[in-house]
Amino acid sequence: MSKFSRRDFLKLTTDGLLTLGGVLSLGGLLRFLSYEKDPAPPSEYDLGPAINYLPDTTTVLAHIPAALICKGNNEYLAFSLVCTHLGCTVEQLNDTFECPCHGSVYDSEGQLKKGPSQKSLPRLKVTRNEEGNLILHMS
Ligand code: FES
Incomplete structure (x- = not known):
């Protein structure tokens, strides 16, 4: 039986949070890069x-x-x-x-x-x- 140590738990949690933060940041970056300006008003x-x-x-x-x-x-x-x-x-x-x-x-x-x-x-x-x-x- 393997023992899941406190150190393993903290490492897994930290890695999970870092991955989640990266995914959320990437989503924001993609939204920023795909921003379209409003069309110019008609003349x-x-x-x-x-x-x-x-x-x-x-x-x-x-x-x-x-x-x-x-x-x-x-x-x-x-x-x-x-x-x-x-x-x-x-x-x-x-x-x-x-x-x-x-x-x-x-x-x-x-x-x-x-x-x-x-x-x-x-x-x-x-x-x-x-x-x-x-x-x-x-x-
Ligand atoms: S915006 Fe100042 S008087 Fe009209």
């Missing part, structure tokens, strides 16, 4: 048929985030809703856009009215494709 958005945007209306495109103003006669104006101070998303309040973070205020066309921001909201280009859809260009 253009199809906003659908232009006839959906009535003259003298402002549409907040919260998922982009941007605002589109239809001024009538196929004239559109768009601007980003990302505050030029530190990047919070501004919110529409009556005829203004206000930043919930530090209180910058922009007028109905994105022009700066009150800081701490130093710049107006960036204008975005709007075009119409051959199907009559409005295309919002982010840069």
Whole structure:
């Protein structure tokens, strides 16, 4: 009958724990090496048929985030809703856009009215494709 000594038990336990640690570390390393960056956001958005945007209306495109103003006669104006101070998303309040973070205020066309921001909201280009859809260009 073989005798399983205390030394054997400690060696077996230590080897088991080291093996387990190595396997877990390898799993983490493999996950780290297979990390994929999020895809870049699109540079253009199809906003659908232009006839959906009535003259003298402002549409907040919260998922982009941007605002589109239809001024009538196929004239559109768009601007980003990302505050030029530190990047919070501004919110529409009556005829203004206000930043919930530090209180910058922009007028109905994105022009700066009150800081701490130093710049107006960036204008975005709007075009119409051959199907009559409005295309919002982010840069
Ligand atoms: S992020 Fe808008 S005022 Fe600071």
